[in-house]
Amino acid sequence: MGLKWDDLLMEEREDVQKAISRLPEREQYDRAFRIRTAVQQSILHKGLPKDQWVTPEQDTRYMTPYVLQVEAENNERAYYDNIEVERKK
Amino acid sequence: MFARSRALRNVVNSTRTYATSVADSAGVKVAGVDLGQPTTSISVVVKAGSRYETLPGVAHALKNFAFKATSNASSLKIVREAELYGGVLSSGLSREHLFLNAEFLRGDQDHFVKVLASVLSASKYHPHEFSELVMPTLQSETLNAMATPSTLALDLAHHVAFRRGLGNSLFASPHSPLGVQDVKEYASKAFAKSNIAVFGTGISTEALSEAVGKAFGGASSSSSTGSSLSSTGSKYYGGEQRVPIDAHSGGQPTMVIAFGTTEITPELNVIPELVGGASALKWVPGTTPLAQAASKVPGSKIQSFHLPYSDAALVGVSITASTSEAVKELAKEVVNTLKGLASSSGMDGEAVTRAVAAAKFKAANALDNKEGLLAAYAPGIFSGKEVEVKDFSSVSAETLSKTAGNLLKSKPSVVAVGDLAVLPWA
Numbered sequence: 001m002g003l004k005w006d007d008l009l010m011e012e013r014e015d016v017q018k019a020i021s022r023l024p025e026r027e028q029y030d031r032a033f034r035i036r037t038a039v040q041q042s043i044l045h046k047g048l049p050k051d052q053w054v055t056p057e058q059d060t061r062y063m064t065p066y067v068l069q070v071e072a073e074n075n076e077r078a079y080y081d082n083i084e085v086e087r088k089k
Numbered sequence: 090m091f092a093r094s095r096a097l098r099n100v101v102n103s104t105r106t107y108a109t110s111v112a113d114s115a116g117v118k119v120a121g122v123d124l125g126q127p128t129t130s131i132s133v134v135v136k137a138g139s140r141y142e143t144l145p146g147v148a149h150a151l152k153n154f155a156f157k158a159t160s161n162a163s164s165l166k167i168v169r170e171a172e173l174y175g176g177v178l179s180s181g182l183s184r185e186h187l188f189l190n191a192e193f194l195r196g197d198q199d200h201f202v203k204v205l206a207s208v209l210s211a212s213k214y215h216p217h218e219f220s221e222l223v224m225p226t227l228q229s230e231t232l233n234a235m236a237t238p239s240t241l242a243l244d245l246a247h248h249v250a251f252r253r254g255l256g257n258s259l260f261a262s263p264h265s266p267l268g269v270q271d272v273k274e275y276a277s278k279a280f281a282k283s284n285i286a287v288f289g290t291g292i293s294t295e296a297l298s299e300a301v302g303k304a305f306g307g308a309s310s311s312s313s314t315g316s317s318l319s320s321t322g323s324k325y326y327g328g329e330q331r332v333p334i335d336a337h338s339g340g341q342p343t344m345v346i347a348f349g350t351t352e353i354t355p356e357l358n359v360i361p362e363l364v365g366g367a368s369a370l371k372w373v374p375g376t377t378p379l380a381q382a383a384s385k386v387p388g389s390k391i392q393s394f395h396l397p398y399s400d401a402a403l404v405g406v407s408i409t410a411s412t413s414e415a416v417k418e419l420a421k422e423v424v425n426t427l428k429g430l431a432s433s434s435g436m437d438g439e440a441v442t443r444a445v446a447a448a449k450f451k452a453a454n455a456l457d458n459k460e461g462l463l464a465a466y467a468p469g470i471f472s473g474k475e476v477e478v479k480d481f482s483s484v485s486a487e488t489l490s491k492t493a494g495n496l497l498k499s500k501p502s503v504v505a506v507g508d509l510a511v512l513p514w515a
Contacts, residue, residue, distance in 0.1 A: 022217040073163065080169040 019066035114298035129291035137279035146261025155180035323401035325349035327500030342507025347405025356492035361393035362444035413508035430493035
């Protein structure tokens, strides 16, 4: 189908949406292109020709760092929202 | 409670001192003025105002990038920690300087100076912060300025008066795109140690330089090698600019008539007081010629201003009224008053004494609050100059009319914002 692993991340989550918006423009375009190709192949009930398959070297986790960054930000916000302040002894 | 009791204790111990000496700490100029107030405010003054900018609007973008993620803290952490200390962080931009301010209770200077130092040396300038946090504020500030005729008119008056350098707009423009890389490059040039000074109120120079030495000394030295920004000396041009405003936007038509000079004399402080505009008393029209003129048209406002810069000054009058017709009438009166200044016969001895006294009071009074102190210290701090209240003893009716005559000989900078079919030409 020509998809990368990170194309299959659950898109309906808010943090993944934010990560997608932070991708470089080129990555965003390529991602949309791969998903469209996959949908088209699915409609045709056909696999891609072998020369267009994604090789293991090409299957980079291009979006994971951005998702982790957003997650860390959310965690930090939650931490500061629930922080208990102790008086300096 | 703890913070308050500590603050009070310090207030009792401290004496009212005017520590105006400028010290050198970790390669950075430091000065503090302690008037015994319960809060301390520290400003990092960077010679990176709009006149030094390499691309239009980059100084404005850098101002809005202050207190974003650094290598040891995210922007959220910086803000929440400042809140826990009960402090306020802010940044400001003038034509010559970029300010990073921190206001907090006495005794917390170590934390806040560390925050300021990390903003200067370790800001990350993430692309996503630029598009998610900086751009929206940049756009709204610019839109707001463009929709406020008085701000827009003054900005344009600088533009026609000085063209480049001091004439650069304070606001980023939608017509010149900026990228995060541009901001990063500008910051690396601007935040060189020779380009930075730290000014504090409510803190002694010694305590401040100790805190600065601790925080800035450990900071990465990459910033100290950066080259300083440069700007060519100012030259006055003058000219005219006319901008229509949308009649339904709610903005009031405004005209600015200004004269610039590169010779700075105490007379320039007195001229705005002489022509006046503002009244010293509430609900009563003032006695100055322009205040009298403004009182004839209800809802109108005439303000005279003197904007000093390091190598130039802009003196002028700003007229605002509810209709363009009223602005036109008032502009005629203003021009007549300004012309009258050049002839010494038009100068009343009593009015001159009054204006000198008003200018003296204004200059002295400015040194009584944080903003005024900062404005007074910012230019001199880099050269280690002490600040003193301006001397107006040399000002007389003759010198005033001579200065006014020289000013009026140059081409005026006239900006009209409003209904262009009605507003007069220069």
